[in-house]
Amino acid sequence: MSWTCATLLALLTVLLALSWSPEAESASVPSSTGSAKDPQGPLKKIFMKEADASNFFRRRTRRGAKSQDEINAEQRQILAADERRREFHEQKRNEFENYAEEENDEQDERTRESTEQWREYHYDGMHPPQ
Numbered sequence: 001m002s003w004t005c006a007t008l009l010a011l012l013t014v015l016l017a018l019s020w021s022p023e024a025e026s027a028s029v030p031s032s033t034g035s036a037k038d039p040q041g042p043l044k045k046i047f048m049k050e051a052d053a054s055n056f057f058r059r060r061t062r063r064g065a066k067s068q069d070e071i072n073a074e075q076r077q078i079l080a081a082d083e084r085r086r087e088f089h090e091q092k093r094n095e096f097e098n099y100a101e102e103e104n105d106e107q108d109e110r111t112r113e114s115t116e117q118w119r120e121y122h123y124d125g126m127h128p129p130q
Contacts, residue, residue: 048056066074
């Protein structure tokens with residue numbers, strides 16, 4: 001029980017110290033009521049009135065028809081994603097083709113060398129080497 005009292009006392013002390021510090025005043029939100037009702041400058045572009053916001057959600061229900069701009073934007077996103085996917089798979093295919101070609105070339109070289117060694121070892125002197 002004593003540790004809970006100590007923890008509570010420490011938390012209250014920290015809260016009191018933070019509320020009296022000058023940084024708390026500069027970080028707090030101004031309490032002027034005029035700016036909350038009528039935003040100015042770039043805030044006017046971000047926030048909309050409450051009635052407009054509720055109308056926005058009422059107008060666009062789950063089964064509501066999308067505007068042509070929304071359909072076009074979604075199609076552009078889908079096409080861009082398809083293009084990125086196509087480029088990615090093409091790059092991977094090219095990498096694998098290069099790897100397979102290099103591997104085949106190395107295998108052909110090893111086969112050629114082993115064939116030459118076999119011919120040199122089994123050469124009987126009767127027929128000239130090819």
